[in-house]
Amino acid sequence: MTFRERPWLQSGISRKDAVAAIRSDYDSNYFVSGKGDMVAYADDCLFADPFAGFNGVERFKNNVSNLGGLMEDINLEVSGWEERETELETKWRFSALLSLPWRPRLAASGGTTHVFDEETGLVVKHIESWNVEPSAVVKSLLKPSAKKPSNSWEKFFKAVHDGHPGASWMAAASPILRWYAFPVVALSAVSKGFTGHGLPGTFLGTIEGFAYVLGFAAAITQFYQLSQKSD
Known part of the structure; x- marks a missing residue:
């Protein structure tokens, strides 16, 4: 049984348990695949990244899982983990192949700030920052991962990417x-x-x-x- 299946934990969680749960989420590639339990988060947690911002854990999981369903060969590495009084800040990099006809590779590095509520200990803000411009990420989706295009899709998108x-x-x-x-x-x-x-x-x-x-x-x-x- 997960934390989220035990609703009384939503009234509070220790910092030790919250950090352990977040670590487990990272091990599940949660913000790439949407597969994490995310039990350390308040239900109305604010999620923000360079593309959008909204509230709600279930909405976050649904949004991420829609994109995660297109991903293959996911590689997520956590390179930084700093715990502070009211925050946990991580640094990460990830890459994945998208299951599109031209098979582009999505790759980025950045960090996430997890802000804890002082009373409940739950994460109330999840703020992502990327070390790359959003426009560059979008442009990378036009580039096939294959070095030598082998079909019309790959040839077309490589030509579009190259201008x-x-x-x-x-x-x-x-x-x-x-x-x-x-x-x-x-x-x-x-x-x-x-x-x-x-x-x-x-x-x-x-x-x-x-x-x-x-x-x-x-x-x-x-x-x-x-x-x-x-x-």
Whole structure:
């Protein structure tokens, strides 16, 4: 049975038990995976990081577990652990692969300040600071972890990350033709065969019209790429 399943502990907890519980949470990668028990926290604890701030342990666990469900190969290392009169301050670094088609690696280092309530001993503030700009973290999500891209997704996002629009289009042409333009044009042809009309709407203002335009551009790009390979 966990502390949170024993509600009377919410009225107070010793510093020793609170610190031990927090240590156990770190061992469970709690702020990356959302799998910690987090029994040392007040139910309405404030959670803040460079991206957002809100109250509530259950909300925190739900938010983190949604992202944690996409993570593989999680590595969390605690490099600092300083206990003060009303706070526990940690330093950490972590990395993980995200289960997205281009498999980016998310990595960051920073620290967390756990602020204890003087009466209950529970953590009432959980403040994260990162040693990297949030924009840099977002940009890193565009970069595939593979050194040599092996599929269209990896090629596309590597080109976007590197700021090469031409290469981005080259990588996107084949998926656009295969998964968007061709199916929509095929449906349009079937619709015309049975009803005498294409898909509803005006030509350039619909999915159908956009598919024709993108499909034509993607087909030209594919033809160019094939001709380059044959030279």
